[in-house]
Amino acid sequence: VSNAPLITYNKMWAEAQESLNCLLQKEIEEKSHKPLKDRQVVFQMLGTFYVKYVQIFRNLEAAYDQIVHPQKRLIIRQMLDGVMGRILELKNEMVELELSEYHYFDDILQDLKLAPENIEIPIPRYFIKEKIKVLKEREKILAQIMLDAGMISPDTSYPLKKVVKLMPLEEAIRTIQIAERARQGRLRATFMKQIYLEEKRERLARLTGEKALDIDGAVLFIQKLWRGYAQWKKSLKLREEEMVFLGMIPPPHFQKPSISILRAQKVDNIRCELQEKHELDFQKALVSIKERVKEIEGPDIKESLQDQIRQWFIECRHMTGRFPDYPDEEQGGSAVLFAEKTPEEVAAEIIAKEEEELKKKKKKKGKKEKKEKGKKKKQGKEKKMLMHNSFQILLIQLMLDEGWNFSQEYDPELIKEEKRKEVEEEIRIQVDELMRQELKNLKLAVDREIERKGQKGKKGKVSRHDLHFYLQIWVLNYVSLYRTIDSLYQELVEAQILIRAKKVKLGDYVGEYSYLGSTLRQKDIEPMPSLTDVRQLIALYGILPLGSQAVHEKAPLVKALLLAGPEGVGKKMLIHALCTETGANLFNLSAANIAGKYPGKAGLQMMLHIVFKVAKQLQPSVIWIGDAEKTFYKKVPKAEKELEPRRLKKQLPKILKTLKIEDRVLIVGTSKRPFDADLKPFCRVYKKIILVPRPDYASRFVLWKHVIEQNGGVFSKNLNISCLAQVSDGYTQGHIVKAVQSVLTERRLMQLNKKPLTAAEFLVCLARQDPVYKEEEETYKVVLAWAKSVGARKCFVDELVIQLSHIYKELNIPLKMTKHALKPAI
Numbered sequence: 155v156s157n158a159p160l161i162t163y164n165k166m167w168a169e170a171q172e173s174l175n176c177l178l179q180k181e182i183e184e185k186s187h188k189p190l191k192d193r194q195v196v197f198q199m200l201g202t203f204y205v206k207y208v209q210i211f212r213n214l215e216a217a218y219d220q221i222v223h224p225q226k227r228l229i230i231r232q233m234l235d236g237v238m239g240r241i242l243e244l245k246n247e248m249v250e251l252e253l254s255e256y257h258y259f260d261d262i263l264q265d266l267k268l269a270p271e272n273i274e275i276p277i278p279r280y281f282i283k284e285k286i287k288v289l290k291e292r293e294k295i296l297a298q299i300m301l302d303a304g305m306i307s308p309d310t311s312y313p314l315k316k317v318v319k320l321m322p323l324e325e326a327i328r329t330i331q332i333a334e335r336a337r338q339g340r341l342r343a344t345f346m347k348q349i350y351l352e353e354k355r356e357r358l359a360r361l362t363g364e365k366a367l368d369i370d371g372a373v374l375f376i377q378k379l380w381r382g383y384a385q386w387k388k389s390l391k392l393r394e395e396e397m398v399f400l401g402m403i404p405p406p407h408f409q410k411p412s413i414s415i416l417r418a419q420k421v422d423n424i425r426c427e428l429q430e431k432h433e434l435d436f437q438k439a440l441v442s443i444k445e446r447v448k449e450i451e452g453p454d455i456k457e458s459l460q461d462q463i464r465q466w467f468i469e470c471r472h473m474t475g476r477f478p479d480y481p482d483e484e485q486g487g488s489a490v491l492f493a494e495k496t497p498e499e500v501a502a503e504i505i506a507k508e509e510e511e512l513k514k515k516k517k518k519k520g521k522k523e524k525k526e527k528g529k530k531k532k533q534g535k536e537k538k539m540l541m542h543n544s545f546q547i548l549l550i551q552l553m554l555d556e557g558w559n560f561s562q563e564y565d566p567e568l569i570k571e572e573k574r575k576e577v578e579e580e581i582r583i584q585v586d587e588l589m590r591q592e593l594k595n596l597k598l599a600v601d602r603e604i605e606r607k608g609q610k611g612k613k614g615k616v617s618r619h620d621l622h623f624y625l626q627i628w629v630l631n632y633v634s635l636y637r638t639i640d641s642l643y644q645e646l647v648e649a650q651i652l653i654r655a656k657k658v659k660l661g662d663y664v665g666e667y668s669y670l671g672s673t674l675r676q677k678d679i680e681p682m683p684s685l686t687d688v689r690q691l692i693a694l695y696g697i698l699p700l701g702s703q704a705v706h707e708k709a710p711l712v713k714a715l716l717l718a719g720p721e722g723v724g725k726k727m728l729i730h731a732l733c734t735e736t737g738a739n740l741f742n743l744s745a746a747n748i749a750g751k752y753p754g755k756a757g758l759q760m761m762l763h764i765v766f767k768v769a770k771q772l773q774p775s776v777i778w779i780g781d782a783e784k785t786f787y788k789k790v791p792k793a794e795k796e797l798e799p800r801r802l803k804k805q806l807p808k809i810l811k812t813l814k815i816e817d818r819v820l821i822v823g824t825s826k827r828p829f830d831a832d833l834k835p836f837c838r839v840y841k842k843i844i845l846v847p848r849p850d851y852a853s854r855f856v857l858w859k860h861v862i863e864q865n866g867g868v869f870s871k872n873l874n875i876s877c878l879a880q881v882s883d884g885y886t887q888g889h890i891v892k893a894v895q896s897v898l899t900e901r902r903l904m905q906l907n908k909k910p911l912t913a914a915e916f917l918v919c920l921a922r923q924d925p926v927y928k929e930e931e932e933t934y935k936v937v938l939a940w941a942k943s944v945g946a947r948k949c950f951v952d953e954l955v956i957q958l959s960h961i962y963k964e965l966n967i968p969l970k971m972t973k974h975a976l977k978p979a980i
């Protein structure tokens with residue numbers, strides 16, 4: 155078990171490291187060339203980098219999950235976070251270039267000889283694995299609170315469905331009587347039918363004068379029947395064997411889980427345990443080795459530091475005639491004196507100084523310079539995501555070379571190296587205290603200098619507006635100061651604002667890849683995104699930043715997402731998957747859910763304060779706003795006035811401002827009718843719009859299979875999935891799920907052996923539901939255009955107005971959409 159990761163996963167890691175180095179080199183080279191002007195070429199370049207980074211990401215993720223050496227894991231983790239960040243940065247660049255959230259790499263995949271699965275974004279398993287205990291504990295608390303509040307039943311821990319209504323005794327007796335009489339009636343009918351058939355046969359025999367069968371004839375008859383049956387069985391078997399031989403159907407052993415897979419799973423589990431054990435040992439060693447270093451090397455370090463600082467006092471007095479001022483704590487104490495700077499840092503300092511001087515001279519040219527600096531900063535940031543220092547690279551080489559460490563435990567020498575620095579730092583702080591006093595005494599004794607305290611930095615002016623804002627925050631903090639997070643958590647669960655996320659993985663959102671994307675785009679046709687594309691965007695914008703603090707802090711920040719699409723395409727499912735994959739808390743701030751709760755303006759503010767306080771402290775968290783368009787209604791329909799759907803309208807932008815880069819909180823809106831919203835404020839809050847389309851043929855094909863299997867159905871040649879997929883064009887996943895569930899009842903499942911499923915059965919239920927009509931789908935194309943323009947912050951007003959007016963005219967929706975009204979939205 156321990157040898158396998160040493161060889162396989164070390165190799166995987168080494169390969170990933172090598173590809174990463176090559177890729178970084180290439181990126182740097184590309185950037186040093188002349189800027190490319192052809193958009194297509196730039197996209198190809200970015201796309202290729204993206205695909206390659208995803209490959210590396212997949213390898214690193216597998217290595218990180220399986221390697222048991224704790225220090226190696228630390229390094230791989232850094233690389234993993236860096237690669238994730240770089241992927242997000244590249245995606246962002248592509249979005250800005252193509253003015254679209256969706257990108258199609260089919261041609262690149264073809265060039266690189268890769269399959270679509272190879273660019274599926276993996277979800278790092280450490281997101282959940284590393285905090286499984288906390289999550290389980292939280293789940294238990296949540297279940298207990300829900301149980302105490304009577305929201306779930308004690309035996310199943312599932313939500314209580316409808317309250318069971320007591321039936322009066324008479325009615326119950328009547329129901330039983332009806333059922334029993336019906337049963338007796340059915341029995342009697344069968345009996346009567348048998349008598350009738352018997353009589354009929356006798357009557358016919360009498361009429362035709364049928365003779366009694368002779369024995370030979372009877373034997374022959376039975377033989378004929380039996381031989382026919384036996385041959386039919388044989389032919390069936392032969393036919394199946396032939397189909398297996400031709401590769402048309404999988405051989406029977408394919409249905410069972412393979413022994414190798416089972417063994418691999420077992421090894422995986424053992425490795426997980428080993429990982430935990432090594433990690434524990436490593437953590438213990440971190441403490442014990444530090445103590446030992448402190449004990450053994452501490453006095454020496456202290457003495458040498460003191461000597462060095464004294465030396466500095468004396469040298470300064472020699473040179474300037476007076477003792478120096480001791481660097482204060484904020485500057486870093488005596489560490490400033492001994493800081494070793496790399497040539498880059500020195501160069502950066504010089505550049506910074508020069509820039510400062512330049513700035514003073516040319517204050518007028520402010521605007522242009524700011525832009526460029528922004529770009530430089532951005533580039534700097536990009537590189538930061540992946541930069542390793544030389545120490546790290548050395549470590550990587552050391553670890554990859556090692557063959558002696560069979561059990562893959564921690565390396566004490568590396569820990570010592572690290573801890574020595576920490577101990578030095580701690581001792582330096584103590585020494586600083588001592589030396590500061592010593593310097594003071596020296597000055598008093600020698601220079602008789604009087605220390606003056608300097609005034610610290612100017613205080614900025616606080617406007618009335620800010621004052622009001624801070625006062626509000628203070629009041630709210632004051633109120634919630636007396637409440638623990640646990641009690642706030644309980645309050646939110648009881649108010650049904652904090653809800654339990656369903657256990658669905660992102661992989662359960664089945665869908666196929668679209669193989670024609672880039673071909674269509676080259677012909678200037680905007681393809682409808684496929685379900686795989688949606689899955690990828692959810693992973694990139696939601697799961698990766700929510701799962702990893704480092705990625706959230708460094709990659710382009712997304713605070714709010716909008717999932718827009720027709721009814722039943724899986725918007726809610728994606729939100730639950732987001733929570734399951736990252737272990738996030740789920741808050742439901744949909745208009746219908748918060749109606750009547752925490753009434754009034756103050757109540758609303760209090761609710762939001764509590765929600766975001768809990769969300770931030772127990773991060774990661776997802777804030778779900780269902781029917782998001784309702785918050786931004788231009789005019790609230792009469793029927794919905796009581797729900798106060800616009801309650802959050804003013805608060806949302808303010809909340810977004812308070813979300814800091816370190817808060818792993820994501821606001822996700824879902825909307826069936828995004829076009830009902832007032833565009834301007836709507837797009838300002840939801841800067842990322844993901845269109846969730848209805849499934850195409852390929853996706854419907856896998857979906858039917860998946861849903862039938864999930865509901866206990868069995869496939870046979872009578873069930874033509876291809877036909878089902880073809881006929882269900884226009885229907886969404888929700889429709890398909892409903893149709894399957896209504897057919898596969900308990901009773902029908904019991905009959906499966908005798909009566910195999912047929913496609914026609916599902917069609918009856920499907921036909922009773924309304925599909926997504928073409929006109930409705932067209933409106934979602936407008937949403938794609940919004941997503942484009944919002945994403946790129948560019949003006950497409952004319953194009954948008956034409957499309958909108960055209961569609962609204964067709965749908966006969968009386969909406970006034972003037973150019974003037976649209977302009978500020980984009």
Ligand SMILES: Nc1ncnc2c1ncn2[C@@H]1O[C@H](COP(=O)(O)OP(=O)(O)OP(=O)(O)O)[C@@H](O)[C@H]1O
Pocket residue numbers: 662663664665685720721722723724725726727728824826857887888891
């Ligand atoms: N890609 C998919 N794979 C498997 N099941 C899916 C998929 N998409 C949706 N479903 C299933 O379809 C059903 C409807 O999905 P869901 O309720 O999430 O849709 P929705 O878009 O939120 O609907 P609405 O707009 O009505 O709120 C759910 O049972 C969900 O599990």
